[in-house]
Amino acid sequence: MREGNEDDQNSKLVTKDDFTSFDYEEPITGFDSVGYFDLSERYSKARQIAEAAGDAVAAKVYALLFTICRFHFKPEDRGEPYGPMFVSGDGYRTAIPSDFKGDQAAIFGQVAELTKNPALRARLADIASINLPRDRQSKMNTIRGLNESVRLVLDGKASFDGGKPENHVWLGVEYLQRALVIGRMRGSDPEPVGETKDLLVRMRQEGFASKTSSIFGRAAKLDLYYGISDVAGIAREAAEFAIHDANKGDQEGARRNWLIAAQAHEITRDGAANASCLNEVAECHVRDAEAMAASAMNATGSLMRAIEQYRQVPREHRPPGRIEQLQAKLVAKQAELHDEMNTFEHSEDITDHVNRVMDAYSGKPLADCLYGLALIENIHGIEHYRAEIKAQSEEFVFASVIDSTVHDDEGKVVARIPALSMTGEITDDDVRARCSQIMTFEHQASVKGAIRPAIHVINSEHAVGNDLFMLLARLSFFVPPGHEAAYAVGLNRFFAGSNMEACCLLVPQLENSLRYVLKRIGLDVTKITNSSTQEDVMLSILLSKFREPLEKLYGANTIFQVEMIFQSRAGFNIRNSIAHGTTSDNDFWSFTHSYGCWLIYRMLMAPLIKNWEQVKLVLEKEGYV
Structure with a gap:
């Protein structure tokens, strides 16, 4: 993959003196967001202003800060936690942390020490630690910056992107997930990692108390993975939350929470309790099928998932005869499917x-x-390509009446393209043999x-x-x-x-x-x-x-x-x-x-x-x- 590098300054070294020659945090001073999209927007506007004023150094620094705030954050990927924000079809991409290895990474680590905004500090330090694995201080600055960002949001003193707590507080789990990954690396200080764990427990508890599934579910699963809290307590919370969701008619929410409870019981090796939760998961699918009885397509899908779920439960823990009952319901519903066979086709003009x-x-x-x-x-579809091929055959008559072949990279013949009929008829086989070139251009445009x-x-x-x-x-x-x-x-x-x-x-x-x-x-x-x-x-x-x-x-x-x-x-x-x-x-x-x-x-x-x-x-x- 080649870096797109739309901004030439991104490929040039931005020194520590460049950062300290002015207040590089001025665009985000007094700004209470610790969300990276928000920060990137501020730096994008600041760069435009600096360029208009002819301030090349400020423009260069702001462009670099915009770039690192726009990384695609993937905390679940331990090997590559940041990806490019954009990849074009011809192999060019936006920047990733490894593009800043060497001196630039070291400078990021130094500048992080001077940075007040905790999210920006964490991002600078994280890029340094990724490129300089022995930089223990940058690892700790990353964890502390992420912790502080989450704590400010939970205390109501800051927000993530957009300033909408109802849909962004759960992003704190992703910040903490990255901190916990770094905390497992050699050379990490246990003190800030302990704070990370405390914050995760706090998020789980607040999510449970407010019955906010976007927070509780993510925090509970991460809590179980890292073995932070009492597993039995998480199982009880998840089961209570599942019942709460089921009573509201939210079977999808109930299903997810029963799975969390099942995971907790699996950790404690309580087979009977684990099976009981998985049985509840299956029944959530059954209730979905009943709620969607008017749609045979949806109902059969839910019934098949219920049967599959029951089959994952040991026979001794299944309700006797339940699979057979559901199979009978499935067969009855499948008989209604023929009237619904056009469900997924979208022929209307969208x-x-x-x-x-x-x-x-x-x-x-x-x-x-x-x-x-x-x-x-x-x-x-095929008629579109038939028309295209017919138009080409009329324009390039000689080429259409000659056989040709398709070769692979090694020169082997992998397909033959027969000449078109002199009658002008273009068969389905003719279309299949000739449409790939047209498709290539259409796929490129799309x-x-x-x-x-x-x-x-x-x-x-x-x-x-x-x-x-x-x-x-x-x-x-x-x-x-x-x-x-x-x-x-x-x-x-x-x-x-x-x-x-x-x-x-x-x-x-x-x-x-x-x-x-x-x-x-x-x-x-x-x-x-x-x-x-x-x-x-x-x-x-x-x-x-x-x-x-x-x-x-x-x-x-x-x-x-x-x-x-x-x-x-x-x-x-x-x-x-x-x-x-x-x-x-x-x-x-x-x-x-x-x-x-x-x-x-x-x-x-x-x-x-x-x-x-x-x-x-x-x-x-x-x-x-």
Whole structure:
């Protein structure tokens, strides 16, 4: 990956004298925010003013501070806690901490000692400690700065981004998570780490007392992971919170809290209590199915999740006959699915809506941004490409009547493109053989002109991480139970611009998700082998034998794109190339690979869009606004 480096001054050394030659904290003096987006906005405006005044040193310092405040914060990633805020389709990206190794990192550590704003101090010190692992003082300054930031917010003396406590206090858990990761490193002082743990316990307790799930859930899980509080106490709180949510009709909230209680009992090796909590999780899915009885598609998804959840519980701890009862309900609901087979297709013109979202993407609620991103591009199907190929054949007559071949990087022939018929007829096979070049240009336009810019805005203005995508994956019936984490991490990496990791996680999941959706509508997606064993059918069979139901679910255009991008040898065949290790490093950042990841995101979002108002309520409850 190459750094985009839009600002030349970012690649030049900014010395300690540059920082101390004026008050570099003046733009944030008296500003009570400890949120990095807020700080970056202040420094962006300060830079513009300095440039207009001809103050080159101040402009250079402000530009650098803007850059480091705009890192993509990923506290759950111990190896790379900060990623680029933007990655373009041609491999350029914004800065990351390793771009400042050497003298600049050392200067950051020195300047951190002089910095008053605790969040800025923590960020400067953290970049120094990442690049200089033996810099013990910078590690401690990072932890203390993060602690102080969270304490000020909890005391009501500061705020995170936007100054809206109802949707940003939970960000304190992410600050503390980063502090705890550093605290486990060699050479860390236990005293500030002890304060970090105290603050985390305080956040969990306040979240529980106020019944704020966005705070309690995150803090409780981190508390359990680091073994800070009494595990039995957390189990009791989570169970009480789950009952509270269930009584309000919030089955999703109840399910998450029962899982926290189950995790706590697993730590204490209380198998019976753990199983009891998991049974409650299954019943949350059952109640969801009952609440969504009017939608057979949604109800069958919830029933399948309930059955899968019960199967994870040891037989001796399951309610006798419960799985059989749910299977009978599932079969009855599956019989109602045929009237609902067009649920996920969006044939209406959504251009006006998407344009309204994109016209003012900056400042929009996260839910609107996620919705808009899923529908940001119209997906083209086979008839679109037939028309394009016909137009090209009329313009370039000679080229259309000559056979040609497609070669891989090693020169092997991987596909043949036969000449078009002299009658002018363009068959479906002709389209499949010839549309990949047209698709390449369309994917480039989509990724560069819409998808990546939209993701850039989302990353810049919202806290996007594994937890968000885990929530979406759990809500979406496109994701089979037990595969939510693969989708969550994969989508998080895609949003962060790490296409290699995103493709390797998301692409292999697609085939299984298509099978899962077909199973939900009662279809048998297995085959009997010659040895009389049963195995799942592969993607090629799904796209041929089961094409009609898939097209009814997702639309013919989407399934055509799936075929050409992931499976067809005449297309891009990226599923097989990733599976067999033939994808080169650069290929992962191709526009088609990026478009393919977005297409998987769109398919995950498709079953949520029809009930988006309900999804928005869940997102808002978790603090994603």
